[in-house]
Amino acid sequence: MKEAIGRVLRIDAKQCVVDLDGKTLAVPLAGKLFKKKSRSKRPVAVGDLVRISVDPDEETRIEEVLPRKNRLARASAGEGKREQVLVANIDQCLLVSSLRLPPFRPRLVDRILTGCEREGIPTILLLNKLDLEQRGEGSPAKAPFENAASIQAFYEALGYPCLALSALTGEGIEALRSLLQNKVSVITGLSGVGKSSLLNAVEPGLALLTSKISDKHREGRHTTTSSSLIPLSFGGHVVDTPGIRNFAHFRLDPRELVELFPEFHRERQGCAFENCSHSHEPKCGIKDALNEGRIAPSRYASFLELLKEAK
Ligand SMILES: Nc1nc2c(ncn2[C@@H]2O[C@H](COP(=O)(O)OP(=O)(O)O)[C@@H](O)[C@H]2O)c(=O)[nH]1
Ligand SMILES: [Mg+2]
Ligand SMILES: [Zn+2]
Structure with missing residues (x-):
């Protein structure tokens, strides 16, 4: 079987466009990769490196998505139970x-x-x-x-x-x-x-x-x-990218959220409770920093919004 590694440039309803050493190739979104139920809405995303079969006797298809360096992902709109990369x-x-x-x-x-x-x-x-x-x-x-x-x-x-x-x-x-x-x-x-x-x-x-x-x-x-x-x-x-109206996290642990606000990190030392959620507890380093002006009200408001949604 002849195979090659390409990069996904675009994804349409039924096919994606892959760059193979400077040439573009339309590859159908079909095959066993698309039948498996996974956490993601779609197994491939724009920017992915994919291994594709390019055997002239067979239909081209994506065999594998290579491990990603990183990805920008959110909970898909609607039910929010799948991830959209x-x-x-x-x-x-x-x-x-x-x-x-x-x-x-x-x-x-x-x-x-x-x-x-x-x-x-x-x-x-x-x-x-x-x-x-x-x-x-x-x-x-x-x-x-x-x-x-x-x-x-x-x-x-x-x-x-x-x-x-x-x-x-x-x-x-x-x-x-x-x-x-x-x-x-x-x-x-x-x-x-x-x-x-x-x-x-x-x-x-x-x-x-x-x-x-x-x-x-x-x-x-x-x-x-x-x-x-x-x-x-x-x-x-x-x-x-198409416009983003909203951005919700997919499966975010509430304890992880505080890590995503860089200026909150050092303030956590002031929390009396190891498992402080920084929302209602007394003796909270984050709330002290808010009251003392080291954390901005706007950032804390964003934090609370995301905390409500985290699970
Ligand atoms: N006044 C002004 N209008 C802009 C500027 N950039 C974009 N627009 C207008 O904003 C509207 C939306 O632009 P578009 O590029 O389609 O936004 P997108 O949805 O983020 O891709 C269009 O009517 C543009 O002409 C700008 O720098 N100044
Ligand atoms: Mg646009
Ligand atoms: Zn706290």
């Missing part, structure tokens, strides 16, 4: 928010950040639509997230680099290009924040579809309907 084997995550339209959403940002922390994926925040802020259009988020400078100060203090930019004016696009160069990145965030527009700005030949923001929802429609791994002419790959 958004992308596998990445060097970094670029988490896009927009300033003003739609406004910055700290809860969603913190959720995705914990998803990246869970897998040790370095994350950079991109604050797009800086032009709206400069022109005073749209409505700002509430303090301390009312402008690019304050969001940047907030998250950089936690160790997450931030870049304010505009796909429209081109401000910050050169810096984004250097971030992307020679790395495999995933670009994610709410729909309508400008992910596809930013990629079109760094690589004008791409012509990714972008959408109009609807007035009613002040979010974009899902123009990008599936993830795809895109090669960049200046070196590197980027995965454009």
Whole structure:
């Protein structure tokens, strides 16, 4: 049997597109790998390295998904009982928010950040639509997230680099290009924040579809309907993803959650109880840090939301 190792570039309803030494090959999503019941909604993800049979006498098929270096995954929407791997084997995550339209959403940002922390994926925040802020259009988020400078100060203090930019004016696009160069990145965030527009700005030949923001929802429609791994002419790959409306963890142990908030780590020493959940117990180091201003109310609010869902 002839076999080869390729990388999954895109997954459609019935087939996936695999890169085999620079040539693309459509491989059906069929065979024994897809019959097994597993924790995941789908056994393959964009970015996966797969072993495929390429025997000319037989139908090509995926024999095996090679072990993943990391993966960005969430509980699948709806029943939440399966895991949905958004992308596998990445060097970094670029988490896009927009300033003003739609406004910055700290809860969603913190959720995705914990998803990246869970897998040790370095994350950079991109604050797009800086032009709206400069022109005073749209409505700002509430303090301390009312402008690019304050969001940047907030998250950089936690160790997450931030870049304010505009796909429209081109401000910050050169810096984004250097971030992307020679790395495999995933670009994610709410729909309508400008992910596809930013990629079109760094690589004008791409012509990714972008959408109009609807007035009613002040979010974009899902123009990008599936993830795809895109090669960049200046070196590197980027995965454009459909917008994320929500991000829930799949099977997260509540005790693990505190590990996903870097600034919480050292404060745990102040907890009187070994099994402190940091929600209702007296003598809690995390709550002391909150009251004394070393942990921000916004981050603690995100923590409590995720704690309620953890099991
Ligand atoms: N004013 C402004 N609008 C932008 C900018 N970037 C994207 N948009 C608009 O935001 C909408 C959604 O963009 P799109 O790239 O489809 O967002 P995606 O859903 O995150 O891929 C489109 O109408 C874009 O023209 C920007 O930097 N400034
Ligand atoms: Mg898009
Ligand atoms: Zn505690």
